[in-house]
Amino acid sequence: MTIVAGIDIGSRAAKAVLLKDGQIASSTIGDTLPDSVMTSTTTMSNLLQGTGLNVDNIDYIVATGYGRVLVPFAKENVSEISCHARGINFYFPSVRTVLDMGGQDCKAISVDGQGRVTKFVMNDKCAGGTGRFLEMIAEVLGVPLAEAGVLATQAKNPVPFNTICAVFAKSEAMAYRRKGADKGDILAGLNDAIAQRSLGLLKRVSIQKDFSITGGIAKNKGMVAKLTEKVGLEPLLCPDPQLAGALGAALYAGERLKGVVSGGVEIQYGYSDGTGEYFITVDTAKCDGCKLCVDVCPEHILTMAQEDGRGPYAAVKEELRKKLSYVCPGIKACSAKGKNCRDACKKDAIKHSW
Numbered sequence: 107m108t109i110v111a112g113i114d115i116g117s118r119a120a121k122a123v124l125l126k127d128g129q130i131a132s133s134t135i136g137d138t139l140p141d142s143v144m145t146s147t148t149t150m151s152n153l154l155q156g157t158g159l160n161v162d163n164i165d166y167i168v169a170t171g172y173g174r175v176l177v178p179f180a181k182e183n184v185s186e187i188s189c190h191a192r193g194i195n196f197y198f199p200s201v202r203t204v205l206d207m208g209g210q211d212c213k214a215i216s217v218d219g220q221g222r223v224t225k226f227v228m229n230d231k232c233a234g235g236t237g238r239f240l241e242m243i244a245e246v247l248g249v250p251l252a253e254a255g256v257l258a259t260q261a262k263n264p265v266p267f268n269t270i271c272a273v274f275a276k277s278e279a280m281a282y283r284r285k286g287a288d289k290g291d292i293l294a295g296l297n298d299a300i301a302q303r304s305l306g307l308l309k310r311v312s313i314q315k316d317f318s319i320t321g322g323i324a325k326n327k328g329m330v331a332k333l334t335e336k337v338g339l340e341p342l343l344c345p346d347p348q349l350a351g352a353l354g355a356a357l358y359a360g361e362r363l364k365g366v367v368s369g370g371v372e373i374q375y376g377y378s379d380g381t382g383e384y385f386i387t388v389d390t391a392k393c394d395g396c397k398l399c400v401d402v403c404p405e406h407i408l409t410m411a412q413e414d415g416r417g418p419y420a421a422v423k424e425e426l427r428k429k430l431s432y433v434c435p436g437i438k439a440c441s442a443k444g445k446n447c448r449d450a451c452k453k454d455a456i457k458h459s460w
Contacts, residue, residue: 115177119348133352247292279292279296375427
């Protein structure tokens with residue numbers, strides 16, 4: 107019998123899935139604690155409760171999520187983007203577009219029939235439209251998060267929001283409430299604004315049938331209803347969308363036991379805001395790891411990464427992803443100095459949007 111596990115340490119929740127001979131044997135969801143190591147050990151303990159197994163009985167463990175590099179018993183870590191794509195493919199091989207709505211960011215992902223990522227883009231510049239954002243607004247309105255989705259579906263007159271910036275939207279929600287607006291109308295208005303922003307993200311990877319939503323927000327009926335309306339496609343939802351990443355990690359663990367290695371993917375770093383679109387795209391299938399782009403970048407934005415069985419390949423430094431427009435002057439400015447990462451790449455693996 108082959109026993110593998112996947113553990114997903116997210117910003118708000120920790121999840122894990124145990125597979126026995128490719129079938130789900132156990133799963134768990136809990137809160138992410140301040141310490142990632144403690145979170146991972148507690149999560150794994152909860153996962154194995156009642157199975158008669160301990161960590162040493164598991165043939166291979168893959169970690170994913172924000173805290174993936176701090177899971178002490180994981181043999182490998184894989185990005186949450188790849189894991190969500192693979193997890194959804196387990197249930198729906200026909201899915202080609204995935205919207206992962208997590209605690210801190212949202213990601214639009216294109217996948218193939220094997221659950222491999224072909225392209226993705228994420229907007230993690232601010233908390234607007236994330237799980238934490240909805241949690242914060244629900245707290246302001248005095249509504250339990252678990253009830254917010256249903257309440258939004260009962261709205262009669264959804265109110266408009268000028269922004270989904272976490273700070274300003276909170277102020278708008280409070281102002282509407284003081285004017286006597288119904289809580290459901292406020293939540294429905296927010297869902298509409300978030301869905302519109304998510305639609306823009308999805309369009310960057312090209313929306314194709316079938317469509318699915320993963321992450322904790324996929325449990326919010328009001329949010330799912332608005333996304334269905336905006337996208338124009340009924341999303342295929344797995345039994346627990348919040349477990350998709352952990353399931354994908356477990357499936358990767360099974361593949362690693364068989365010696366399977368992932369192929370290349372087009373990765374898009376950056377965001378769009380009121381001043382423009384700021385994206386740096388790296389095609390890992392073309393990148394040969396020569397490091398020339400890293401060496402010529404005057405702002406030291408790029409680094410070499412190795413993950414998901416791929417690499418080394420060029421990547422934007424994690425700490426700079428949310429402020430690209432401030433630290434990167436853009437291709438034109440760099441070209442004026444005689445150096446830029448795009449032209450340095452002999453494989454045409456890097457593209458800039460500005």
